[in-house]
Amino acid sequence: MLNIEELYKSYFTTIYKFLICLTHDIDLAEDLTQETFCKAIKNINQFKNNSKISVWLCSIAKNLYFDYCKKNNKYHTLDIDDVFDLEVPEFTNDVISDQMLHKSMKSLNAETRQVVYLRIIGNLTFKEISIVLNKSEVWARVTFYRGKEKLKEVDYYGKEN
Numbered sequence: 001m002l003n004i005e006e007l008y009k010s011y012f013t014t015i016y017k018f019l020i021c022l023t024h025d026i027d028l029a030e031d032l033t034q035e036t037f038c039k040a041i042k043n044i045n046q047f048k049n050n051s052k053i054s055v056w057l058c059s060i061a062k063n064l065y066f067d068y069c070k071k072n073n074k075y076h077t078l079d080i081d082d083v084f085d086l087e088v089p090e091f092t093n094d095v096i097s098d099q100m101l102h103k104s105m106k107s108l109n110a111e112t113r114q115v116v117y118l119r120i121i122g123n124l125t126f127k128e129i130s131i132v133l134n135k136s137e138v139w140a141r142v143t144f145y146r147g148k149e150k151l152k153e154v155d156y157y158g159k160e161n
Contacts, residue, residue, distance in 0.1 A: 112147040
């Protein structure tokens with residue numbers, strides 16, 4: 001059985017940043033993060049252990065966001081630029097590389113930024129990314145590869161070389 005407090009502490013940042021990526025709204029992301037954990041705790045017995053718990057939580061968060069959009073007739077574009085400016089633990093050990101990555105990520109389209117975020121920051125496998133985004137594993141691999149290649153072409157001021 002999972003300890004609820006440990007679950008929250010371990011995955012709050014990942015789920016919160018993922019929801020900011022989806023909503024582009026800090027307040028809504030906060031609300032949906034809380035709702036995600038409430039729903040997860042209520043339905044913890046449905047977690048089958050056939051994937052990482054982070055994948056399960058991201059799926060819950062994504063579905064809650066889509067439910068919110070349907071209910072409120074709102075649709076937002078995916079964007080994770082603000083994710084890198086949050087006051088949460090660093091993504092990497094090197095602050096300079098975080099800043100360079102943030103600037104370079106602006107050159108990627110929204111879907112590619114989301115895949116790169118889930119792969120690098122969320123530490124998800126391509127199979128897990130495909131589950132969260134309802135795409136194929138091949139799509140996730142190709143999108144990540146293309147995004148990585150695009151990042152190599154961009155200087156650290158967000159301009160293509």
